[in-house]
Amino acid sequence: MHHALCGVIAPLLERGFTEDCYACRVGMGTHRAAARARDLVRRNAWACKLDIRRYFDSVPHDRLLELLLPMFREKEVRRVIEMTVRQPVPGLPDGRGLPIGNLTSQWFANFYLSGLDHFAKEGMGAPGYIRYMDDIVLFADGKAEIWRLHDGVCEWVERERGLEIKGERTVVAPVTEGLAFLGLRIFPGGWRFQRTRLVRTRRKFRLRERQYLAGEIGGARLAMCAAAAEGGVRWYGFRGILQSLGVEGSEGFWAGGEGADSGSNRVKRGGSWNNTASNCRSAYRNNNDPSNRNNNIGFRLVSTMRPKGQAGSHPPSPAPRSGGDEQARLRAAGSPAA
DSSP states (O other), X not given: OHHHHHHHHHHHHHHHOXXXXXXXXXXXXXXXXXHHHHHHHHHOSXXXXXXXXXXXXXXXXXXXXXXXXXXXXXXXXXXXXXXXXXXXXXXXOTTBOOOTTOHHHHHHHHXXXXXXXXXXXXXXXXXXXXXETTEXXXXXXXXXXXXXXXXXXXXXXXXHHOOOBOGGGOEEEEGGGOXXXXXXXXXXXXXEEOHHHHHHHHHHHHHHHHHHHTTSSOHHHHHHHHHHHHHHHHHTTOHHHXXXXXXXXXXXXXXXXXXXTTTOHHHHTTOBGGGOGGGBXXXXXXXXXXXXXXXXXXXXOSGGGOOTTOOSOOOOOOOOOOTHHHHXXXXXXXXXXX
């Protein structure tokens, strides 16, 4: 029901959003929000980061419906919207809160603060503004100007939406100190992961690796998780993090195209050449030659590390290599290079 309702309400709600709203929208998302923040950090001298206290738990149903229902004419649609909004949330007082996780809650919560987007840019003339759900960032060239914007936003949020800004989490500082936003610390000259996000990423990598070796997840699941995480890290250009995780990236990493002859697409999905278990390959590696079956780098999705509980014997591990001399010896002997 939630997805069906969103299919009806999303086109109308989308019309009221500005280009400064990045959450839960097609074509937006965290990457575009981070890129926009980096651009504004380079253009302005001061930034103000605001966060709403317990946002999803605090949205008042009456005020939300007062703004939402006039947008729809069909009685049945209005009835379903009201029923969905007024659904009680365990642990919260009646008349407040949206259940986190529901797709409709994401749209309702995003819509509820869309008026702030217009007020900040059109009403107060903020030189720079970004909102990712309830994470709000203001930009200005001077200290007095950034505090004027801060006071105006706090007053509007409390008066118009009945919400409260987390005073203890508010940060007003020069952009040269770095803007903490979406798990990044963004500077005029670049960005880096916040330490908490970096630690979380590494722990997740290691957890998936241990689960695979214990037979709790399959190779396809491990490869999928690794590829997703690698894509996120690589987008920001953090190649040192890839190496620390055992994913040794290089230019043209997937340059070989797709298919068995290129050494790319099947492996990324955790497959094997010829669909044979003994041909299981590393999902992340330096060598794209399908004849190579060494467990040299990455998550080592190879036949020599068969998960517990699976039948079959392990093939012998490859002999240690000694660099170029070993490669030349193998070629002279007519054996495929490792």
